[in-house]
Amino acid sequence: MRSLxxxxxxxxxxxxxxxxxxxxxxxxxxxxLTPGVDVTVxxxxxxxxxxxxxxxxxxxxxxxxxxxxxxxxx
Amino acid sequence: xxxxxxxxxxxxxAATPDQASRHLTVALLGNPNxxxxxxxxxxxxxxxxxxxxxxxxxxxxxxxFTHRGQSIELIDLPGTYSLVAKSPDEQxxxxxxxxxxxxxxxxxxxxxxxxxxxxARNLYLVSQALAVGLPVIVALTLGDVAEAKGxxxxxxxxxxxxxxxxxxxxxxxxxxxGRLADMLVEASDWQPAALPERxxxxxxxADPARPAAAAEAIARYVWIDEVVGQVVTRQTxxxxxxxxxxxxxxxxxxxxxxxxxxxxxxxxxxxxxxxAPLMDLISAGVDTVAGWADSLLPExxxxxxxxxxxxxxxxxxxxxxPQIAILFLFVAVLEGCGYLxxxxxxxDRLLVGVGLSGKSFIPLLSSFACAIPxxxxxxxxxxxxxxxxxxxxxxxxxxxxxxxVYLLLCGAFVPNVAVGVSWLRxxxxxxxxxxxxxxxxxxxxxxxxxxxxxxxxxxxxxxxLPGWRWPQPAVVLERVREAAVSFLKNAxxxxxxxxxxxxxxxxxxxxxxxxxxxxxxxxxxxxALRQSFLGRAGHFIExxxxxxxxxxxxxxxxxxxxPAREVVLGTLGVIYNLGDVDPGEExxxxxxxxxLRAATWDGxxxxxxTLPVALSIMVFFALCAQCASTLVVIGKETGSWVWPVxxxxxxxxxxxxxxxxxxxxxxxxxx
Numbered sequence: 001m002r003s004l005x006x007x008x009x010x011x012x013x014x015x016x017x018x019x020x021x022x023x024x025x026x027x028x029x030x031x032x033l034t035p036g037v038d039v040t041v042x043x044x045x046x047x048x049x050x051x052x053x054x055x056x057x058x059x060x061x062x063x064x065x066x067x068x069x070x071x072x073x074x
Numbered sequence: 075x076x077x078x079x080x081x082x083x084x085x086x087x088a089a090t091p092d093q094a095s096r097h098l099t100v101a102l103l104g105n106p107n108x109x110x111x112x113x114x115x116x117x118x119x120x121x122x123x124x125x126x127x128x129x130x131x132x133x134x135x136x137x138x139f140t141h142r143g144q145s146i147e148l149i150d151l152p153g154t155y156s157l158v159a160k161s162p163d164e165q166x167x168x169x170x171x172x173x174x175x176x177x178x179x180x181x182x183x184x185x186x187x188x189x190x191x192x193x194a195r196n197l198y199l200v201s202q203a204l205a206v207g208l209p210v211i212v213a214l215t216l217g218d219v220a221e222a223k224g225x226x227x228x229x230x231x232x233x234x235x236x237x238x239x240x241x242x243x244x245x246x247x248x249x250x251x252g253r254l255a256d257m258l259v260e261a262s263d264w265q266p267a268a269l270p271e272r273x274x275x276x277x278x279x280a281d282p283a284r285p286a287a288a289a290e291a292i293a294r295y296v297w298i299d300e301v302v303g304q305v306v307t308r309q310t311x312x313x314x315x316x317x318x319x320x321x322x323x324x325x326x327x328x329x330x331x332x333x334x335x336x337x338x339x340x341x342x343x344x345x346x347x348x349x350a351p352l353m354d355l356i357s358a359g360v361d362t363v364a365g366w367a368d369s370l371l372p373e374x375x376x377x378x379x380x381x382x383x384x385x386x387x388x389x390x391x392x393x394x395x396p397q398i399a400i401l402f403l404f405v406a407v408l409e410g411c412g413y414l415x416x417x418x419x420x421x422d423r424l425l426v427g428v429g430l431s432g433k434s435f436i437p438l439l440s441s442f443a444c445a446i447p448x449x450x451x452x453x454x455x456x457x458x459x460x461x462x463x464x465x466x467x468x469x470x471x472x473x474x475x476x477x478x479v480y481l482l483l484c485g486a487f488v489p490n491v492a493v494g495v496s497w498l499r500x501x502x503x504x505x506x507x508x509x510x511x512x513x514x515x516x517x518x519x520x521x522x523x524x525x526x527x528x529x530x531x532x533x534x535x536x537x538x539l540p541g542w543r544w545p546q547p548a549v550v551l552e553r554v555r556e557a558a559v560s561f562l563k564n565a566x567x568x569x570x571x572x573x574x575x576x577x578x579x580x581x582x583x584x585x586x587x588x589x590x591x592x593x594x595x596x597x598x599x600x601x602a603l604r605q606s607f608l609g610r611a612g613h614f615i616e617x618x619x620x621x622x623x624x625x626x627x628x629x630x631x632x633x634x635x636x637p638a639r640e641v642v643l644g645t646l647g648v649i650y651n652l653g654d655v656d657p658g659e660e661x662x663x664x665x666x667x668x669x670l671r672a673a674t675w676d677g678x679x680x681x682x683x684t685l686p687v688a689l690s691i692m693v694f695f696a697l698c699a700q701c702a703s704t705l706v707v708i709g710k711e712t713g714s715w716v717w718p719v720x721x722x723x724x725x726x727x728x729x730x731x732x733x734x735x736x737x738x739x740x741x742x743x744x745x
Binding site: 028029030057 | 288
């Protein structure tokens with residue numbers, strides 16, 4: 001399955017799941033990255049990491065290694 | 075919109091007569107960046123109490139106000155996204171709400187602040203608050219901003235869905251504040267909030283195959299999506315809002331970076347230059363007070379204690395107040411408009427490499443002016459580990475107090491020759507190298523500590539980038555006031571105590587002087603210092619400083635400069651028999667330089683100050699923790715005296731090592 005980390009800037013996809021059972025995964029869920037939600041990669045920081053996302057009408061920044069836990073479709 | 079009527083409010087006669095005399099406790103709960111601080115100011119004004127919760131370094135902020143004869147105590151809880159505690163901040167929130175926090179009465183009701191522009195994510199916390207067993211009121215903020223973005227929230231419908239009152243407030247314009255206060259007075263008689271039926275159903279249907287907390291989070295969002303679908307209407311025309319446009323400029327790879335560099339340069343130079351006239355004013359004030367004390371008091375121990383100990387010690391610290399106020403003014407404005415998170419976003423990758431995070435950037439940058447405001451600015455880092463690591467390395471940034479030391483030694487002992495091109499002189503290169511030494515060592519220390527002492531599970535960097543908005547003057551001023559007050563409290567107590575101790579060590583025991591020497595005041599002063607505990611300490615540590623190329627007098631000057639590095643210039647003057655030397659005065663400085671150039675080892679004509687020695691002194695002062703105020707502030711900010719001891723230990727160790735390598739290498743290379 002594709003991960004959010006591999007998304008192209010400007011593209012939108014749907015979250016399928018957040019992998020992992022630690023507090024980081026829980027935090028991602030709590031911030032609204034739940035299965036079924038649409039997420040857009042708005043941009044990245046100058047050095048390519050972290051990512052700037054838009055979901056549920058707000059902007060969220062997460063690092064690439066956190067984005068790698070988020071499975072998306074398509 | 076009349077939400078309160080929809081609820082079952084118990085018979086007012088049930089209230090006992092003495093209930094009015096008892097004050098009500100209300101907790102203010104909410105996500106970060108929801109306008110919670112603005113609402114706090116609008117309700118309670120200036121907080122009556124700011125401190126730390128017992129045993130943790132989480133800020134406790136409490137305000138008091140009276141509404142319709144009812145005294146209300148308002149607890150501003152730290153901003154949080156969830157009541158499943160993952161950090162000390164969140165644990166404090168949970169403990170206060172459950173009445174488990176020592177010394178804090180359980181609130182009578184909870185006001186959950188929810189941002190109307192971002193209702194879905196804010197409802198997550200609301201859904202958890204409804205289950206804590208207290209009456210809940212939802213204060214819907216930023217409705218005006220939401221409206222401008224084409225988002226409309228039906229508050230009456232939201233109130234029905236949540237089963238609790240929802241009040242729309244625009245705190246800066248005081249809209250809805252009166253109604254909210256009215257409701258707080260009534261709320262103590264209400265039943266605790268109940269879980270909405272649909273939410274209970276969703277939670278019951280949570281996926282049993284997942285860990286409970288994760289399954290619950292997903293279930294809550296299922297319910298939230300239902301609620302948002304019913305109460306929020308968005309204009310279909312999806313215009314790019316002003317906020318979005320500003321955002322795409324300021325997080326742009328090129329333009330964003332340029333704006334960032336310009337902003338940081340502006341902040342950095344204001345801490346240096348804007349503060350300078352104010353600092354001069356404070357210095358002049360301190361001198362005036364010292365002058366009064368000098369003329370009013372009789373000669374003796376008391377006078378010396380007051381002038382050389384108390385006034386010089388505290389005065390030397392209070393001088394940093396303008397820098398602290400200016401830095402916090404910038405930090406509060408940047409935080410209020412949403413730039414602080416963008417700055418952390420832009421710098422994160424660079425700092426992650428050495429084990430820090432993007433949020434460490436501003437505290438570290440500020441530390442080039444002075445480590446004290448820098449360490450205090452680390453309050454903006456929520457993550458405990460990142461915050462501690464930032465505080466520990468911040469004093470390695472070359473602060474403005476090191477500059478006079480560098481300037482003196484570079485000017486006196488580094489040959490003024492060109493390096494490669496004619497305009498690039500060696501002293502300037504050495505000066506730049508001293509700044510680089512601090513940065514490189516800080517990066518190395520952070521790298522090592524983050525992989526040893528502070529090793530642990532990866533720290534998530536899941537950070538909201540809040541919408542752009544105007545900072546609220548009341549919140550900005552409160553932030554500046556708070557920083558200034560907490561700094562002055564330190565200066566007035568601990569820093570004064572340290573100054574007195576150091577004064578005593580430098581003044582006792584009183585010298586026994588041969589009568590012939592008493593004629594010259596400078597000689598007298600030098601002799602007094604030599605015979606004091608401090609002077610003896612200099613002799614005592616001579617074996618330790620000899621490998622650095624230092625004689626015992628340099629060791630003594632280093633020990634005496636423990637309260638503040640810049641003191642070393644005055645001490646060098648005293649100990650090499652010069653009388654007081656003002657580091658800022660050109661003539662005095664050149665006199666000091668002549669004196670230092672002439673200094674020889676005891677009982678020989680070998681010069682003390684050579685190029686390797688000057689470099690070793692500079693490297694030592696670049697890396698050492700010779701600043702009592704910084705150590706005191708580290709103790710205050712971390713809530714533990716372990717960390718100042720650790721900081722002093724590791725920095726002094728590195729300083730010695732750096733100076734040793736510099737001197738030995740310099741000597742071996744025949745500089």
